Amino acid sequence: MSAANTRHRGAGSQEAAGSQEGAGPAGRAPRNRTADRAGPAGPGSGGIRAERLSALAQQHGALVALLLTVLIASLSFDSFAGAGNLENIAVSSAFLAIVALGMTFVIVSGGIDLSVGSVFALGGVLAAWGSRYGPVVALLLALSVCGTIGLINGLLIARARLAPFIVTLAAMLGARGLMLNITEEGTSTFLLAKDSVFAELGRGKLLGVGIPVWITLVLFVLGGLLLRRTRFGQHVYAVGGNEDAASLMGASVTRTKVSVYVLSGLLAGLAGALNAAWLASGVTILGQGMELEAISAVVIGGTLLSGGMGYVSGSLAGVLLLKVIQNVINQIGSLDSAYQQVVSGAFLIVVVVVQTWLGRRRKARLTSPG
Incomplete structure (x- = not known):
């Protein structure tokens, strides 16, 4: 191996380690033995402490903001902490959360998916149409078609090397056009029998909690394990951090990229199917702007838009934070619903600024000779 290649691999390994710090399975900050020997008062110890604090702020910032918002809202509005209101927040968050879970994998890998809405x-429309043949057909039809769209996105991005923004934008228009074609330009709405088995997936409860909430929690546990505790998850982090370094370490960049887009399509289709079961119909006007909500929630949850670092738990906290803010604005009553978008946009700007600042500090520490 040439000296140039050796330097390339070393740099890539260093960047991959930095990108996974606090995020991946081996996401502990590397110990600075020289700083440890210098004692707690040494400059090295302060650098490690600052590194850990910045990592904690990035990973758990959305959760802290969520808890503070819930506390203030509970003290300000008597009806906010009611069981019915909290259940509405949880169920309405479930569908966006499932979409945001798939978006987390995509963004961590360094991509973007504008087609999820x-x-x-x-x-939802496919599941509602297929529900007349039973719940299995309804779910399989939605998952197979939506997963195929994700597969096409992944192949065009990974193999044809087209820009994710353009590919998924085209998929967004294509999926919306296919849906309108099925529903005759939106004039036909497929209804579900409210006592059907499929409708029970969206409207039923288990231990007093809506079934969509339980499904979402299970999916997030599995998604967290997949991203943090498996070789595939390590490859997702590595590809998002540096594709060349990921290739050198033996990761299949093409397979990883295709997989995350298939996963995003499957989860978006599943969320749509569950939403149709909850509403007992396939509503054609849903999903508009959902891709931006999902991206906002993921970024607010601590995932870097540039890829290489992200947290499944943070994405869930980001979704809940957005939904709680929307609910608080509704509780106020005197504010127009447009304020929801204003507040969400302000949150997103603040988070991106903080992420950029933390990322530059971390990069400066990693590349500093000392």
Whole structure:
């Protein structure tokens, strides 16, 4: 191996380690033995402490903001902490959370998926249409079509090397067009029998909690394990951090990229199917702007838009934070619903600024000779 290649591999390994710090399975900050020997008062110890604090702020910032918002809202509005209101927040958050879970994998890998809103709507319409043949057909139809859209996105991005923004934008338009074609330009709405088995997936309860909430929690546990505790998850982090370094370490960049887009399509289709079961119909106007909500929630949850670092738990906290803010604005009553978008946009700007600042500090520490 040439000296140039050796330097390339070393740099890539260093960047991959930095990108996974606090996020991946081996996400502990590397110990600075020289600083440890210098004692707690040494400059090295302060650098490690600052590194850990910045990592904690990035990973758990959304959760802290969520808890503070819930506390203030509970003290300000008598009806906010009621069981019915909290259940509405949880159920309405479940569908966006499932979409955001798939988006987390995509963004961590360094990509973006603008098609999830249209795929969500398409999945709901397909599931509602297929429910006349039973719940299995309804779910399989939505998952197979939406997963295929994700597969096409992944192949065009990974193999044809097209820009994710353009590919998924085209998929967004294509999925929306297919949905309108199925519903005759939106004039036909497929209804579900409210006492059907499939409708029970969206409207039923288990231990007093809506079934969609339980499904979401299970999916997030599995998604967290997949991203943090498996070789595939390590490859997702590595590809998002540096594709060349990921290739050198033996990761299949193409397979990883295709897989995350398939996963995003499947989860968006599943969320749409569950939403159709909850509403007992396949509503054609849903999903508009959902891709931006999902991206906002993921970024607010601590995932870097540039890829290489992200947290499944943070994405869930980001979704809940957005939904709680929307609920608080509704509780106020005197504010127009447009304020929801203003507040969400302000949150997103603040988070991106903080992420950029933390990322630059971390990069400066990693590349500093000392």
